[in-house]
Amino acid sequence: MKRADIILAAVILAAAFLFLGGRQFTRTEGNTVVVTVDGKETARFALDREVDVQLDGAGGVNRLVIHDGLAEVTDADCPDRLCVKESSIRYSGETIVCLPHKLVVRIESDEMPEVDGVAK
Amino acid sequence: MKTNRIAEYGLLTALALVLAYVESQIPAFWAVPGMKLGLTNLVVLTALYRQGERGAFAINLVRIVLTAFTFGSMSAMLYSLAGGILSFVIMVLCRRSGRFSIAGVSIAGGVAHNAGQILVAMFVLETARLIYYLPILMISGTAAGFVVGLIGIGVLKRLPRSLSSE
Structure with missing residues (x-):
């Protein structure tokens, strides 16, 4: 082990945790579930509904x-x-x-993000 | 001498396939696509230090193609190629710089492998948001690369200079 090894590992881990931490603070509740197959949207559901569906992916x-x-x-x-x-x-x-099915389920928030009360 | 080299390349490629099989039998313990130990990289790493860059690259390509034909699929090969080649280039650069030990080279390779796979997935699925998987894969790639690097140090220390019984 050399010093450069430890610096490399520390830099990678620090970047990863910064990224994770940043997301934790900026994340917002979503309200829509969007399904895409091969990059094209195939379905959209409200997150507050009860849904149980079969999705067709690629293959x-x-x-x-x-x-x-x-x-x-x-x-x-x-x-x-x-x-x-x-x-x-x-x-x-x-x-x-x-x-394998090129399918992505993703959460979105449809309306404009609420302006931060403190910033207003 | 020539025969020695052929035999050693064959052995290393076979070992890579065995390790790929062993790894395919380990169930995914954590539900993040792309997270894995990367045992096969042990062979590429060892080859990089013993056979040199060209030899290691050849073994790397052959094992990716053979693994895809044997245990995987064509679309899986695309991901392996992207990860395998990016990780190889990064490992070569790190080794050439002379600043890192085998463990450091292996960590850089592990993280680069994950980054390459995410890049391909972003193009294939046309979803830039997959980048959100990157931090967790950077952490797992560092840990896996470190473990593989430590094993690599042990293996290289114990292997005789030549595998022939001269």
Whole structure:
């Protein structure tokens, strides 16, 4: 081990934690679930609805469940099923990805973001 | 001498395939796409220090193609190629700089591998938001690269200079 090794690891970790921390403070509640396949939007649901649907991805299907303001993929016929293991999402910008089916479930906030009360 | 080299390249490529298989049998313990240990990089790392840049690159390419044909799919190969080549270039540059030990080179390679895969996914899925996976993969890539680098140091220390029994 050399000093440069430790500096390299420290810089990478610091950048990663800064990025993570920054997101934690700036994240906003979303209200819409948008589904895209191969970059094109195929479905859109309100996050406050109860939804249980089969989504057609590229070459397979994924089951999307929305309940209690959380969206998650509960089943898929892709080989790795990583999308099923991903944790459920609720904040604007969060995603669940199924690479084999080129399917992305993403949270958005439809209306303009609220202006910060303190800044006003 | 020539035969030695051919045999050693073959051995390393075979070892890379075995490690890829072992890794494919480990269930994903954390649900982030792309997060993995990168055991195969142990072979590429070892080859980089023993066979040099050209040899290591050849072994790297052959193992990516063979792994995709054997355990993966064509679309998986695209991700492996992007990660594998970017990570290789970064490891070569880090090694050439002479500032890093094998562990540092391996960490840089692990993080570069993840970054390359995310870049491809961003293009394939046309979703720039995948960049949000990067920080968590940078952390896991550093940890995995460090572990693989430590194993690499041990392996290189124990391997005889030549694998032939002269």
